[in-house]
Amino acid sequence: MALEGGCYCGAVRYTADGAPTFKAQCHCRECQYISGGAPNMFMLMPLDGFRYTKGAPKQFARTDLENPVTREFCADCGTHMTTRRPGLNSVILKVGTLDDPAQFGGPQMAIFTIDSQPFHVIAEGLPTAGRLPGR
Numbered sequence: 001m002a003l004e005g006g007c008y009c010g011a012v013r014y015t016a017d018g019a020p021t022f023k024a025q026c027h028c029r030e031c032q033y034i035s036g037g038a039p040n041m042f043m044l045m046p047l048d049g050f051r052y053t054k055g056a057p058k059q060f061a062r063t064d065l066e067n068p069v070t071r072e073f074c075a076d077c078g079t080h081m082t083t084r085r086p087g088l089n090s091v092i093l094k095v096g097t098l099d100d101p102a103q104f105g106g107p108q109m110a111i112f113t114i115d116s117q118p119f120h121v122i123a124e125g126l127p128t129a130g131r132l133p134g135r
Helices: 029-035
Strands: 002-006 013-017 022-026 040-046 050-054 058-060 070-073 080-084 090-094 109-111
Touching: 013 040, 029 040
Parallel strands: 022 109
Antiparallel strands: 002 013, 013 050, 022 040, 040 090, 058 070, 070 080, 080 090
16 A cells, blocks of 8 residues: 655655554544544554655654654644654554545544543444553
8 A cells, every 4th residue: 555645735745655554543632632622543554664755744752751652743734644652663644644535444443532522423333442452
């Protein structure tokens, strides 16, 4: 699978080659901040198949956490494109930044549902996990 995408203003572009290893919607509080309140749809893509093809994202990691994730976003328009988690050999790619978001197909699971809000929608029959699966 070859995916292309980028930020809202077009200053940063990427390609992601390979098959997603996991597709989910995340309800964690952090994703709610990034999305404006909704769950965040994402795909785990192979690290070695991901690269920026235009521009470079700004990065942010909280300094008050022991192992914070690094969020990558456009410094011009603010679009959050990826997250990188320490020890994860994948890029967490935000579905809304794909040129063709329909390539996502849909989530395999809803995660961090412990933080889900009453207005969040989880499709009937979709498996859920209160935190990360397997933890």
